[in-house]
Amino acid sequence: MALRHAVLATLLDSEYSGYQLAKVFDTGVANFWHALPQQLYAELTKLEAEGLVTGRRVIQLDRPNKRVYTVTEAGLAELVRFTEAQSKPSFIRDDLLVKVHAVDRTTVSAVLAQLAERAEQAEAKIEMFDGLLRQLRGDLDEQRFLHEGERVGPYLTCLRGRRFEQENRDWCRDTADLLNARLGAHRDG
Amino acid sequence: MALRHAVLATLLDSEYSGYQLAKVFDTGVANFWHALPQQLYAELTKLEAEGLVTGRRVIQLDRPNKRVYTVTEAGLAELVRFTEAQSKPSFIRDDLLVKVHAVDRTTVSAVLAQLAERAEQAEAKIEMFDGLLRQLRGDLDEQRFLHEGERVGPYLTCLRGRRFEQENRDWCRDTADLLNARLGAHRDG
DNA sequence: GCGCTCATGTAAGGGGTTACATGATTAC
DNA sequence: GTAATCATGTAACCCCTTACATGAGCGC
Structure with a gap:
């Protein structure tokens, strides 16, 4: 509830x-x-x-x-x-991470394709967040808005969303690069 | 399923x-x-x-x-x-973020306390991940393990978990600092 | 004996997902 | 007329959560 x-x-x-x-x-x-x-x-x-x-x-x-x-x-x-009241611990449920966890025993190419797709989605979300953030802070620059704006709650959660998606995108790219490098080196999978 | x-x-x-x-x-x-x-x-x-x-x-x-x-x-x-098969989009459900989103109309002190608590939990998880990562890579250094190790899937998902918790901790601290600064500046609650 | 960890469940109820249904209005 | 967007649901089912139940073995 x-x-x-x-x-x-x-x-x-x-x-x-x-x-x-x-x-x-x-x-x-x-x-x-x-x-x-x-x-x-x-x-x-x-x-x-x-x-x-x-x-x-x-x-x-x-x-x-x-x-x-x-x-x-x-x-x-x-x-x-x-x-x-006390917060319930947050949780993530992510199919793609399950797939990466098992990647050594399944289909690397399928995981690579999905990592690329996810990285693109994350990139799109970052841009969406940037737009939202600009809209929320209006004429003020970020520091000014954060310190003097009336309602910062939505801005703060957007900042969190932006960081999360950035991290997401970077991890997807790094992981895909690594799996590709391993494919090239071992010539299997 | x-x-x-x-x-x-x-x-x-x-x-x-x-x-x-x-x-x-x-x-x-x-x-x-x-x-x-x-x-x-x-x-x-x-x-x-x-x-x-x-x-x-x-x-x-x-x-x-x-x-x-x-x-x-x-x-x-x-x-x-x-x-x-196609991945379902991952999702987050996080009470604390709901609370931060509404913080301008609720109880700042309660949110601050929970941000501090969450930051500590994140810190503990980071250390847990560091231990797990060391254990997984054994004697090898990270780059070596990632390129030559037999099973990298679990390592890659741990790296993701570590980054996520780091981001989590930093955002909690930054957000708490900001809310505190606003409290000091406006002297309301 | 008491509390702790290890070990494995059952049962009820609530919440979430999947599939389906309906209709207004605009643009082509 | 056909597709797309706007707008609002219903119904069935499955999954998840909450609460409860049970018992073995260890340390004090």
Whole structure:
């Protein structure tokens, strides 16, 4: 029962519809939480029933209508309660790392291809983060924004996401280089 | 259904009992997969029923007996099939990052305390990885081992884990420093 | 005896994933 | 009309988590 807190934290940035929230969870938020659209629709319905968010119908002429959500006082209180409670240890689950762990007994070429793909995805995410960070800090330079900006939370998590993806990209490249070098040297696999 | 592949990949390193596997999943393997002991016992039973691993009873005099498992040919084939299939995108779920994202509207002191705690945990993991890496490469230096060692998969994933924890520790410290500086400057809470 | 580690589970319930369903509106 | 995006779900199933249960052997 922690998806709700990720949703509440995200709705502090702006009001969102389920559809918009799904987009955000697929990009920026994905650095600290992962969820599918169906989960988000269900969670928003539950959160509204419990009074932690309120929905507002928005009539759109050029597109289908939508329902956007805002955090209530009760929702914020729940987020504070969550913040003060102990954190569960975070966890990673990564298919690609499982594959690398077993690479000496499986198919090196398949792993190499996936490392290259992952490195590219990481690169794309880095650029996405750079854009997001620029957008968040507006006219200020980073140090100024971090020290004087009003809301730094989202900026700080983006910085973390950016570092993570950089590390990810570099490791993928280093690992691919090494596996390639071994292939060249041994002429097997 | 991907826990099984993490288990198979881990059993390539050595034969393990469920209990030992749980220990390994709590430390080294935790960098790419997370699982509780109950899951592992259940998965080992299923894997043996499907012929992907074989169990062997070990009689111990000084401790309760145990059952240790090895990957079969069919298990290795399944791991190869998995390796060649597309990877699911990896995901992170991290309470602490949710809390940092919302920090401007919640309790800074609680977040600071948890950042410090997390930084310490990361430091401990870095040391654990250093030990593991030394153990894996034996007498060889790192470059030599990476280029000439027999099994580099586990070493490569450890390197990834180490980098990840380093990044984690640094970000926690930087973030805590910044939040502290803001507290000092604004004198609010 | 008591607590610790080793060792292996069962059962219930909640959360997440996969597959499917529906409809509005815009652009070609 | 057909594809693409916007928009919102339902249903079934599987996996994961939480809580509980059991017992052997060691050190004090």
